[in-house]
Amino acid sequence: MKKNLEIAFFGSSIVSAYWNGAATYYRGIVKALHKMGHNVTFYEPDIYERQKHRDIEDPDWCKVVVYPDDKVTLQGLLRQASEADVIIKASGVGAFDEFLEDAVVQLKKEDNLIIFWDVDAPATLDRIESDPSDPFNKLIPKYDFVLTYGGGQPVIDAYERNGAKRCIPIYNALDTDTHFPVDPDEKFNGSLAFLGNRLPDREARVEEFFIKPARKLSGERFILGGSGWGDKAMPFNIKYVGHVYTKDHNAFNCTPKAVLNISRDSMAKYGFSPATRVFEAAGAGACIITDYWKGIETFFEPGKEILVANDGDEVEKILSELSPEKAKEIGQAAYKKVLEKHTYEHRAELLESVISEKLQTEAELKS
Structure with a gap:
């Protein structure tokens, strides 16, 4: 060549x-x-x-x-x-x-x-x-x-x-030049954060995997980032931060106890389609909770390097039982995996x- x-x-x-x-x-x-x-x-x-x-x-x-x-x-x-x-x-x-x-x-x-x-x-x-x-x-x-x-x-x-x-x-994959662990930022502090634009084939899954657990865990703080959610009805404990520029992605991923990945319907249907943000979050050492999609184990080991939920009730259960220490352990395991195989x-x-x-x-x- x-x-x-x-x-x-x-x-x-x-x-x-x-x-x-x-x-x-x-x-x-x-x-x-x-x-x-x-x-x-x-x-x-x-x-x-x-x-x-x-x-x-x-x-x-x-x-x-x-x-x-x-x-x-x-x-x-x-x-x-x-x-x-x-x-x-x-x-x-x-x-x-x-x-x-x-x-x-x-x-x-x-x-x-x-x-x-x-x-x-x-x-x-x-x-x-x-x-x-x-x-x-x-x-x-x-x-x-x-x-x-x-x-x-x-x-x-x-x-x-x-x-x-x-x-x-x-x-x-992970761009190691731009996505890496940083110090927490108070404005992104919470139990669970989700970053994604409001799209028709994602919205129902956001309601199930993010908004529903937030309603049930009213004592916990949830962080929502991305464009288009401003007029969306949501519980009081969700803080909407709007479009999050790339320079703030690391803090967004590093600060909360866990970050959520939600697939679009079409991506979930075919499977084997990890979003860019999965690798970005792993590159920041975040503990990732993802909705289930076929092929997850091709990229991360469920339970050790990533947590998998089939519905909003499972997200709620995971968050209720997840200690900060365990979240950090899972985040570090994901960080090690992306550096080894997914840059x-x-x-x-x-x-x-x-x-x-x-x-x-x-x-x-x-x-």
Whole structure:
């Protein structure tokens, strides 16, 4: 493989996590690729006021191109990106997604790779399988790879059933540069904290796993972070802190006795889809309580490195019995596991090996 790959990446945003849960995932992967010597240009649209709510300035580990919400500019950037060795179209860019899905495929050459990177595979698969006329159905076989944010064998099987040449999960992970243990912050003090934007396919699970236990444990303090919850009816002992910027994630994870992970319905359905925040919380040494999803044990050992609840009653029971000492022990075990197996360096090594193998195979076929 070339020592220094040029990679063009069309995604939602790498500089802003505002209404953009994939931001830290992109940062971790791209930063790790940069450390390996590869050059990434990340193209993102100026939409949803994300540029007004940046978490970071343009980083030194990739070139960021923010483009206006118009197709003419985008067509020019596609011509620029066509010179890259690897061209990636992520799902959920938020502007001209259908156009980009097709346009990136048109950039295929003998000596480059075209990749679709699905950061919400369950939603994409549900969409295309419920609508055979969806234009993306015909495009899937034209990509060299489909990479996914999670999903395990069920997602691999579904994508390959729909024509993917090869589907490979590149799971979320820990960015050790940004997520690590810090001192507690009083404003996040409580028995249980949950961080997540208000989304239709998550809200019912938040009511069950977070709001219901809060009502029953009225003497305990609960912390809710994320956008969109301001008008949500909730008990008095839940403190809503709004959008939590990335710089405050460590304190949010380190301060309460435990932090809660709640899967979106679609992610829980397919399993094998740990949210980015699971690894971020583990990287801060947090004691994590998660709703059940298939494949948890692939990443953490239940009972030792993570606590698993099937419903709100089980969350309540866990919190009632969980001592601060036990919570700390579980958090430390999770911290050790992510450092050993689940950093973005681990994920980028997998990605590099996949790209290397494919480029080598194509070069051999040409010779």
